[in-house]
Amino acid sequence: MSATNLELKTYLDGLLRVGEINDYCPNGMQVEGGEHINKIVTGVTASQALLDSAIEANADAIIVHHGYFWKGEAQAVVGMKKQRLTTLLTNNVNLFAYHLPLDVHPEFGNNRQLGNLLGIEDISAVHSVKPVGVVMHGKMSSSMLPNVLNAKLTTLLGRPVLTEGPLDKPIKTVAWCTGGGQSFIEQAAELGVDAFITGEVSEQTVHTAREMGIVFFAAGHHATERYGIKSLGEHLAEQFEITVDFIDIDNPA
Incomplete structure (x- = not known):
């Protein structure tokens, strides 16, 4: 068709x-x-x-x-x-x-899809951050140390992951924003979650993670945003009975 x-x-x-x-x-x-x-x-x-x-x-x-x-x-x-x-x-x-419409969508969005990939449970949007859905939070299926979550991210995303903050802190609750979401680290810390995952890092992000006691992961802008557009394409293939191919142009950023 x-x-x-x-x-x-x-x-x-x-x-x-x-x-x-x-x-x-x-x-x-x-x-x-x-x-x-x-x-x-x-x-x-x-x-x-x-x-x-x-x-x-x-x-x-x-x-x-x-x-x-x-x-x-x-x-x-x-x-x-x-x-x-x-x-x-x-x-x-x-x-x-x-752009933002794909980041925040509750089913096909980048944030939702990254949460699904990581096996995060009880996923919900943080309503205090607009547009709603640009930051999400939830719980890991089991508590793990930062180096274990780093290894999981590295394996799933296929790229090195930067980790900063209290590296001996067990992680159970997480917030995340795919792509260039490092500016939301303070809102994540104020939620009381153990860790915050995003794509990019800025110089001041490191200080914020250390001083607010939240474990921070920068897992790559491109790497964290592959899954929304891929999921959307799969939906369109089914909806319109049409051929849809996802092509991943590698980008280390």
């Missing part, structure tokens, strides 16, 4: 509640391509490498978490931006991007 690009846009915009979330970029269809969609490629970021791989795979649409046209970026269509847009337009390929 197939879908039209407008059918796909309408469905995704509704499913991910685009109209309810204020974001730093346009969510939804960012570049219009051909009307009929027989194959979709999903990926974390609409890099040139992903575009080239999608075109080689004969995709009619690409759906990503990190798209284009961010607030504050240069508006001129030159250089890298020109090349990316030329690739899409020349090949008549649609580009859809969902």
Whole structure:
């Protein structure tokens, strides 16, 4: 079966509640391509490498978490931006991007999917942090020391994980925000959880972890955000009976 690009846009915009979330970029269809969609490629970021791989795979649409046209970026269509847009337009390929709506979705979101991957129980959104769902918390199935959780993250995500804070503190309760969520460490500590997991680390994050007594894990921006877009693609494959391939362009950040 197939879908039209407008059918796909309408469905995704509704499913991910685009109209309810204020974001730093346009969510939804960012570049219009051909009307009929027989194959979709999903990926974390609409890099040139992903575009080239999608075109080689004969995709009619690409759906990503990190798209284009961010607030504050240069508006001129030159250089890298020109090349990316030329690739899409020349090949008549649609580009859809969902940033915060994909982070916070209670079923297909990056946060929910990372929690599922780690086997966290009693997952719920932290309602004091907006948009609701950008930080989640829950319980590990059993208490473990930081080095054990580090090993688990390293194995599941396939990359080294930075750990900081009280390294002899048993971890039972955790909060997390995929991607660049290190600024939420104070809110996590104030929740009283034992650990906070995110993708990136800043210089001040280390001091906060040490001084607030919370174990901190930086597990990679890309690595922690692979699972929302992959889950969304699997849902679309079932919903529209259409071929959807997830392509992972490695990124150590």
